[in-house]
Amino acid sequence: MACSKKDGSTDRDGGAPQRFEQHPLSEVACVVGVVSGKGGVGKSLVSCSLAVELARRGLKVGILDADITGPSVPRMLGLGGRHATTIGDLFLPAVGPLGIKVMSANMLLAHENDPVLWRGPVLAGAIRQFWSQTSWGPIDVLVVDMPPGTGDVALTVYQALPVDGTVIVTTPQDLVSMIVGKAVKMAAKMGVGVLGLVENMGYATCPHCGERIDVFGPSHLERDSELAGVAALDRLPQDPALAAACDAGDLARCLPADFLPKTVARVLALGNEPAPVPDVAAMDARYEAAYGAVPQPTAEETVDMTPEEV
Numbered sequence: 001m002a003c004s005k006k007d008g009s010t011d012r013d014g015g016a017p018q019r020f021e022q023h024p025l026s027e028v029a030c031v032v033g034v035v036s037g038k039g040g041v042g043k044s045l046v047s048c049s050l051a052v053e054l055a056r057r058g059l060k061v062g063i064l065d066a067d068i069t070g071p072s073v074p075r076m077l078g079l080g081g082r083h084a085t086t087i088g089d090l091f092l093p094a095v096g097p098l099g100i101k102v103m104s105a106n107m108l109l110a111h112e113n114d115p116v117l118w119r120g121p122v123l124a125g126a127i128r129q130f131w132s133q134t135s136w137g138p139i140d141v142l143v144v145d146m147p148p149g150t151g152d153v154a155l156t157v158y159q160a161l162p163v164d165g166t167v168i169v170t171t172p173q174d175l176v177s178m179i180v181g182k183a184v185k186m187a188a189k190m191g192v193g194v195l196g197l198v199e200n201m202g203y204a205t206c207p208h209c210g211e212r213i214d215v216f217g218p219s220h221l222e223r224d225s226e227l228a229g230v231a232a233l234d235r236l237p238q239d240p241a242l243a244a245a246c247d248a249g250d251l252a253r254c255l256p257a258d259f260l261p262k263t264v265a266r267v268l269a270l271g272n273e274p275a276p277v278p279d280v281a282a283m284d285a286r287y288e289a290a291y292g293a294v295p296q297p298t299a300e301e302t303v304d305m306t307p308e309e310v
């Protein structure tokens with residue numbers, strides 16, 4: 001797979017100086033971010049599932065766990081308690097099932113339940129280490145499991161890594177839908193393309209009669225993706241077997257076949273079909289048509305939201 005250039009000089013930013021340089025021993029062809037506006041919606045599950053599905057198709061896959069303060073990727077892939085290998089300043093990712101390479105803050109801690117009590121600049125430094133000081137080797141797709149929300153680390157990833165496209169994970173609740181808009185706008189403001197929305201935990205299947213139950217009410221996937229102007233990708237069930245597999249570190253083996261089919265196809269198409277950067281003005285117009293005009297703040301009430309340099 002070939003996406004954008006990964007040598008710190010992508011066409012997108014014209015070689016902006018804040019880009020972190022890829023380690024000379026890494027050859028990452030494609031970087032896909034997985035984000036959610038809000039915590040706990042299943043972003044790490046989607047990151048790991050995407051990695052597993054791509055690895056099942058024979059791709060060389062890595063996961064950069066940018067959820068520094070709440071990392072769950074190592075545990076889900078059976079790498080809980082594993083430490084990263086270091087040679088001097090160089091980090092080597094742990095290798096999990098299906099050859100998936102993983103780099104996570106948890107692999108740098110003495111105990112996996114130690115808290116990471118780092119402030120913004122140190123968190124950004126960790127992202128730099130996971131990209132510039134880590135030898136990933138040849139990787140077709142590097143999945144970046146982002147922290148929830150639109151904070152410091154997400155900003156760093158978008159500014160400093162050559163993200164080719166981002167998958168936004170949501171659940172069918174109004175609060176989460178509203179926050180999807182923030183995640184889409186953040187990507188747009190950073191010039192990052194959006195691959196589409198994945199709705200997680202939308203429904204469950206009754207183990208007795210097989211009936212589908214919409215756990216949080218009807219799906220919002222079509223509505224939210226239309227309003228945001230991004231693709232509707234997959235709708236995932238709430239499945240106790242998946243939760244148990246995550247807890248047991250056995251997700252790679254237990255993940256049902258052809259999980260996330262549309263998301264996988266979209267990622268595989270990235271080389272020929274770049275992820276479109278959402279049009280924020282058009283998106284605002286659609287939200288306004290659907291929900292009415294949002295009262296505009298006065299000049300005194302307006303806060304400068306321009307992202308700062310890393």
Ligand SMILES: Nc1ncnc2c1ncn2[C@@H]1O[C@H](COP(=O)(O)OP(=O)(O)OP(=O)(O)O)[C@@H](O)[C@H]1O
Nearest residue numbers: 039040041042043044045148237238239242243246
């Ligand atoms: N579709 C699902 N079916 C069953 N359990 C799920 C599903 N999706 C996520 N879970 C469970 O919910 C918990 C939270 O999932 P996950 O860690 O992926 O969320 P997250 O959005 O990455 O959270 P955080 O915001 O803390 O990073 C996990 O224990 C996971 O096993």
